[in-house]
Amino acid sequence: MAIKTKEEYIESLHKIGRNAFILGERVEDIVNHPINRPAVNAMAESYLLASENKANGVGRAVSYLTGEPVNRYNALSRSTDDLVLRGEMERAMGVRTAAGCPRSTGHDAINAVYSVAYEVDEKYGTEYLKRFQAWLEEVEKNDFSVSGAMTDVKGDRSRRPSAQDDPDMYLRVVKETPEGIVVRGAKAHQTGAVNCHEHLIMPTRGMTENDKAYAICFAISIDTPGLYHIYGRQPSDTRKLEPNASIDLGLPRFGGCETLMVFDDLFVPWERVFLNGEVEFTWPLVNRFAIGHRSSYGMAGAGVGDVMIGAAVAMAEANGVGKNKIIWDKIADLIIMSKMLYGLGLAAMVKGRPTPSGIYLADYVLGGVAKYNATHLPFSMSRLGQDICGGLVATMPGEADLRNEEIGKFIEKYLKGVSHIPTEHRMRMIRLVECMSMGSMSADLMTMGLHGAGSPYPQKMMVLADLQETIPQLVELAMYHAGILDEINAP
Ligand SMILES: Cc1cc2nc3c(=O)[nH]c(=O)nc-3n(C[C@H](O)[C@H](O)[C@H](O)COP(=O)(O)OP(=O)(O)OC[C@H]3O[C@@H](n4cnc5c(N)ncnc54)[C@H](O)[C@@H]3O)c2cc1C
Numbered sequence: 001m002a003i004k005t006k007e008e009y010i011e012s013l014h015k016i017g018r019n020a021f022i023l024g025e026r027v028e029d030i031v032n033h034p035i036n037r038p039a040v041n042a043m044a045e046s047y048l049l050a051s052e053n054k055a056n057g058v059g060r061a062v063s064y065l066t067g068e069p070v071n072r073y074n075a076l077s078r079s080t081d082d083l084v085l086r087g088e089m090e091r092a093m094g095v096r097t098a099a100g101c102p103r104s105t106g107h108d109a110i111n112a113v114y115s116v117a118y119e120v121d122e123k124y125g126t127e128y129l130k131r132f133q134a135w136l137e138e139v140e141k142n143d144f145s146v147s148g149a150m151t152d153v154k155g156d157r158s159r160r161p162s163a164q165d166d167p168d169m170y171l172r173v174v175k176e177t178p179e180g181i182v183v184r185g186a187k188a189h190q191t192g193a194v195n196c197h198e199h200l201i202m203p204t205r206g207m208t209e210n211d212k213a214y215a216i217c218f219a220i221s222i223d224t225p226g227l228y229h230i231y232g233r234q235p236s237d238t239r240k241l242e243p244n245a246s247i248d249l250g251l252p253r254f255g256g257c258e259t260l261m262v263f264d265d266l267f268v269p270w271e272r273v274f275l276n277g278e279v280e281f282t283w284p285l286v287n288r289f290a291i292g293h294r295s296s297y298g299m300a301g302a303g304v305g306d307v308m309i310g311a312a313v314a315m316a317e318a319n320g321v322g323k324n325k326i327i328w329d330k331i332a333d334l335i336i337m338s339k340m341l342y343g344l345g346l347a348a349m350v351k352g353r354p355t356p357s358g359i360y361l362a363d364y365v366l367g368g369v370a371k372y373n374a375t376h377l378p379f380s381m382s383r384l385g386q387d388i389c390g391g392l393v394a395t396m397p398g399e400a401d402l403r404n405e406e407i408g409k410f411i412e413k414y415l416k417g418v419s420h421i422p423t424e425h426r427m428r429m430i431r432l433v434e435c436m437s438m439g440s441m442s443a444d445l446m447t448m449g450l451h452g453a454g455s456p457y458p459q460k461m462m463v464l465a466d467l468q469e470t471i472p473q474l475v476e477l478a479m480y481h482a483g484i485l486d487e488i489n490a491p
Pocket of ligand 1: 444
């Protein structure tokens with residue numbers, strides 16, 4: 001079974017145990033917990049995309065390992081076409097869920113680890129790639145969803161891992177045995193991880209010789225003893241616990257989730273270890289994971305942005321200003337922002353380049369620029385969405401008021417915009433914008449845009465570092481055009 005259906009994915013979640021906690025309580029049925037179910041649905045959509053060949057078939061690929069059809073989220077990228085199709089898949093997921101896809105970290109981790117394992121083996125004669133391929137074949141064959149876990153909790157940000165007061169602030173090896181390694185630490189903000197089958201764990205930064213115990217990469221199954229998932233709170237999350245909630249959820253079908261993942265002296269067998277102490281390869285690993293993720297943020301952001309554009313147009317219509325030029329000026333801004341994210345993400349993928357292993361990576365500078373724009377454009381888009389909605393986005397009475405026998409008639413009457421659009425539809429659209437701009441999905445649309453795959457400053461560092469060699473040429477160029485130099489080595 002190389003490609004699971006949505007139903008098979010959900011069934012498989014029931015079969016696998018995990019230590020999961022939501023709001024301080026152990027959760028046995030993660031699939032049907034009302035806070036998590038929308039996030040399960042979003043993950044399931046990636047299975048639907050592949051199994052039903054939706055969105056022009058972008059969700060499936062042919063495995064470079066086995067020649068079998070596989071979910072593209074588990075596939076290696078070996079051409080710019082592969083990168084572009086992956087980007088289009090992210091966009092399709094953004095459009096279909098308004099929540100993006102939690103499997104994207106897995107895809108980026110798979111490609112980054114493969115390319116780095118190849119190079120470590122070349123240098124040290126290790127067997128990391130063989131181990132990794134064996135693991136990946138199992139992942140592809142079972143259509144497991146994989147989370148890419150990179151971000152450590154990091155403690156004191158001014159100190160390196162080995163210089164922390166508490167050595168567990170970065171995930172580390174605490175013991176080696178003939179059978180494997182024992183690891184301790186925690187990974188923060190893990191998107192969709194609690195709804196995955198496997199986790200691919202990577203270091204969070206470039207390590208030095210002193211940080212050797214932190215230079216590790218490995219895979220674990222979600223039911224590994226000693227692994228805990230502690231669910232992150234989102235704005236308005238407890239609305240999902242309200243009986244019969246629908247309108248007030250804003251996005252009733254889909255959602256996102258992050259967990260704090262704790263590794264409490266967890267054992268990893270050697271066949272699942274893909275880096276152990278080769279410190280000089282940690283920075284390439286971090287960088288390659290990040291670049292895949294940065295460029296895909298543009299594409300996913302554009303997909304979710306399309307939902308915001310649709311909501312803005314629907315709201316304008318419901319408010320009776322659907323043909324107003326001032327409103328359309330704002331909608332044009334929304335479209336331009338969404339297209340900017342799409343275009344930059346796409347450009348980074350089209351300009352991708354191969355690594356020695358044959359894995360293609362998106363262009364570092366363009367990917368960094370795409371991600372830098374994703375750190376602020378979703379905020380501007382949310383502002384425009386709220387602007388067009390009007391103040392009700394923050395003050396509207398709830399679904400229970402609409403259903404109340406005594407006051408429901410007032411809500412029905414006074415929350416109406418134009419006559420031909422039902423009050424409930426107007427309320428739903430307002431709640432959607434609320435959810436995306438300051439409710440539970442603002443974590444995905446805005447904060448994930450801001451910090452996911454690196455906060456704004458690292459994007460600038462990436463752009464500056466990559467252009468270091470070019471900048472003196474640009475100065476010469478300016479001197480030539482200013483008449484200071486007579487000739488230049490123009491490219
Ligand atoms: C919604 C969401 C989903 C995410 N999903 C995932 C995921 O699935 N997998 C994963 O691995 N990670 C994930 N991340 C993590 C993301 O990559 C991190 O949030 C990001 O790298 C920033 O790290 P931090 O949150 O620890 O913030 P910090 O590192 O504390 O950064 C906060 C601010 O301090 C600045 N700063 C930090 N250190 C220094 C320093 N030494 N000097 C000067 N300034 C500094 C930063 O630039 C930033 O402005 C997710 C994050 C979010 C918000």
